[in-house]
Amino acid sequence: MNRPMDPRHDDLTPEDGRVANSLEQTARQIELTPQFQAALEVRLKNAYGRKEAAAMPLKRIVPAIVGSMALIVLAILLYWAFRALAPKPIPGTGGTSTPTPPTIPSPTILPTPIPVKAPVYPWRGTSLTLAAPLPETPAEAKVYLLNQYQPATQAEAQALAARFGIQSETYLASGDIPSDAGFIFTDGKQMLTVHSNFYWDYSADIIKNYNNMASPPNPAATGIISEFLKSHGFSFLYKIEQNKLRGGYDVRPISPDGFPLQYDYFGGPVMNISLDENGQVLAVQASLMDYSQTPVGAFGILSAQEALQRLLDDSVQAGKMEGMSSVSGPTQEWKRSYPVNQTITIYGGGSKPGAVHTDRCVPGHGRPRRTGSIEGTGQTT
Numbered sequence: 001m002n003r004p005m006d007p008r009h010d011d012l013t014p015e016d017g018r019v020a021n022s023l024e025q026t027a028r029q030i031e032l033t034p035q036f037q038a039a040l041e042v043r044l045k046n047a048y049g050r051k052e053a054a055a056m057p058l059k060r061i062v063p064a065i066v067g068s069m070a071l072i073v074l075a076i077l078l079y080w081a082f083r084a085l086a087p088k089p090i091p092g093t094g095g096t097s098t099p100t101p102p103t104i105p106s107p108t109i110l111p112t113p114i115p116v117k118a119p120v121y122p123w124r125g126t127s128l129t130l131a132a133p134l135p136e137t138p139a140e141a142k143v144y145l146l147n148q149y150q151p152a153t154q155a156e157a158q159a160l161a162a163r164f165g166i167q168s169e170t171y172l173a174s175g176d177i178p179s180d181a182g183f184i185f186t187d188g189k190q191m192l193t194v195h196s197n198f199y200w201d202y203s204a205d206i207i208k209n210y211n212n213m214a215s216p217p218n219p220a221a222t223g224i225i226s227e228f229l230k231s232h233g234f235s236f237l238y239k240i241e242q243n244k245l246r247g248g249y250d251v252r253p254i255s256p257d258g259f260p261l262q263y264d265y266f267g268g269p270v271m272n273i274s275l276d277e278n279g280q281v282l283a284v285q286a287s288l289m290d291y292s293q294t295p296v297g298a299f300g301i302l303s304a305q306e307a308l309q310r311l312l313d314d315s316v317q318a319g320k321m322e323g324m325s326s327v328s329g330p331t332q333e334w335k336r337s338y339p340v341n342q343t344i345t346i347y348g349g350g351s352k353p354g355a356v357h358t359d360r361c362v363p364g365h366g367r368p369r370r371t372g373s374i375e376g377t378g379q380t381t
Contacts, residue, residue, distance in 0.1 A: 123312050134304040142257050142295035149290075150196060151175075154356060157183040157194040163232050164202060166190050171353040184353055198288035208276060209283045211335060215248040215274035225249060225273050228281045238271075245325065248274040248283075256293055263287075266323055 121128045152160075154170055161168070166185045173182040173193050182195040186206070194200040203209040218224065222240050229238075229251070237254035251271035252260035262270060268287055276282040302310070310316050338344055 121308075121312055124314070128312075134308065137301065137304050140298045140300045141259065142255070142298050144255065144291045144293070144295050147290045147292060151180055152183065152194050152196045152200075154183060156197055157185070160194055160197065160200065161185040161192050164190060164192055166192055170356040172356050173353055183356065198286070198290045200286050202284040202286075204280065204282050205276070209274070212274065212276065212282060215282070216277055217242065218275050218279050220279060221249050221275060224275065224279055224281065225251065228273070243269060243272060246272065248272045253289060257295075261289055265321065 118129050158170060166187050168185045168187050171184040171186075173184045173195075175182050175195055180195060182193055185192045185194075189205055191203045191206050192200065193202075221242070225240055239252045239254060239260045241250050241252065242248075243250045246269070249272070250262075250269040251273060252262055253270060255261055269285070270288060272285045273281060274283045311320060
């Protein structure tokens, strides 16, 4: 049976009030034994030693003592109850409660991978081991035909110079073959040599490019080169790769079927771009491909595994190209600079291309190239 709540416990929660009522009822039911009452009476007489104490009826003392003991028991029980229910404080946190620790899942133990031993191939008295897995290759490739080479006209060369912002006279340049004349444009800092719209060389700084022996690698090269090509009107699709053998970065055009194009391995790159130490384009060597966009056919190609087997088979005499290169370290060189307005004497050979007259702009014609030795003094500027 539930007893009514004591009005004194209105400030407690219903659950705490019921606990307090139960504790008080328990304290009221405590009965003192006759032996305890007799001993208590003797102690009181000895403590006070007064007639009032001796004459005090035990019936008036016992209820007061019982009530005091009941309150003491109630206080102890309440303290114990609230202490058991309260969350445990964290030391050094100002009494905040202990957070519930998160459930940590059991770690998943993965099996130790078994290393795969790379195959070893015997070859010419030694052993070859692949440093990387052989790549996947398509089963066939389309073949495109190059168009007939056409030398550049003076108007085409001047238009290309204008794309690089070079304002200069037009000078005649000798070609790789006697009948292949080209054109030179320079403003004293930049220089452009044009043989055709697909075959030309550009230098953003003649002196710096001449003294530059190697293009330093640049992690932002792809973005720099892409922005340079876009700003100068080159919109063909391409792929950029670092050329560790020649230096700089190769720009390889993409064929209509999505493959990067290149010449033979020992041939020159389609386009090679060098950067200076500041991450600016320093030089461009272009030998672009002018080819028909319609393939003449699709032909099967060897897989990488088949090509490797042919490479290792010395009985096969055709279909292989071999070469070697030896890197002896960076080229040793010295450079000397002079203060401005200092007189210097120069000895050596040189040449001066002749200017092309506007009334004679046929490739292969123009003022002859002047060559000879140079000896003299001059002022540095």
